[in-house]
Amino acid sequence: MRDDPTVVDLVTRARDGEKNAWDELVERYAPLVYSVCRRCRLAQPDIDDVGQSVWLRLVEHLPGLREPAALPGWIATTTQRECFRLIRATSRVEPVDFVQAPDVPEQAIAEEEVLRHERKTILRTAFAELSRRCQVLLGLLMQDPPAPYDEISRRLQVPIGSIGPSRxxxxxxxxxxxxxxxxxxxGPDDRTRG
Structure with a gap:
């Protein structure tokens, strides 16, 4: 995923001032920013502030970004640093219950966050490739709590016995x-190699 040509293309076009490319970068990586902020246990107003800071820093650093394919890692690391900066600025006590263990390098956490985001993006893309009927069925089965089979049968107008095979x-x-x-x-190891 690190050599994703889509990311390289978006970064190149955004550097050239193409607004649509910038908008697509923000849309693509806003969930990554949000997930890092949630792992830091920030409240929504603080998440919004961190997000604005991250996008501002990206505007400042985009022209000098040497490796466009590394953008997801840059965003994750920058978000994490902005979260820590905000936490330090708003409290006199250092947070000790953050998910990062003291001996885990900041880069390793950022890479894990990027991989998690990439997997979710791939899954959403794959899900969008399914027929509408499959999307609805799987959506009903995956909601929390899952819809009962009799409700699925009624909504999809199929016999209850066909739900399992359809799934x-x-x-x-x-x-x-x-x-x-x-x-x-x-393979899982290919995505983590440098």
Missing amino acids: ARCLTRLRQTPALARLAAD
Whole structure:
């Protein structure tokens, strides 16, 4: 995922002043910023402040970004630093219950956050490739709590006995989507190599 040509293209176009590319970068990586902030246990107003700071820093540093493909890691690391800065500025006591263990390097946490974000993005892309019927069925089964089979049967107008086999077919199709096939072909170790 580190050599994602889409990221390189977006960074290049954003550097050239293309507003659509900038908007797409923000839309693509706002969930990453949000997830890092949530791991730091920030309240929504603080998350908004950190997000604004991260995007401002990106505007300042985008022209000098040497490795466009490294943008997700840069965003995760910058977000984490902004969170720590905000926490230090708003309290006199250093937070000790943050998820980062003292001996875990900041970069390792940022990389894990980037990988988690990339996996979610790939899964959302794969899910969007499914038929609308499969999306609705899987959505009903994955909501918390899952919809009861009788409700699914009524909403989809299918017999209760066909829900399980339909779910299995939808999950098979999901596994076979190009997005998930690429992820499986890369293997877990390939995404973490430098």
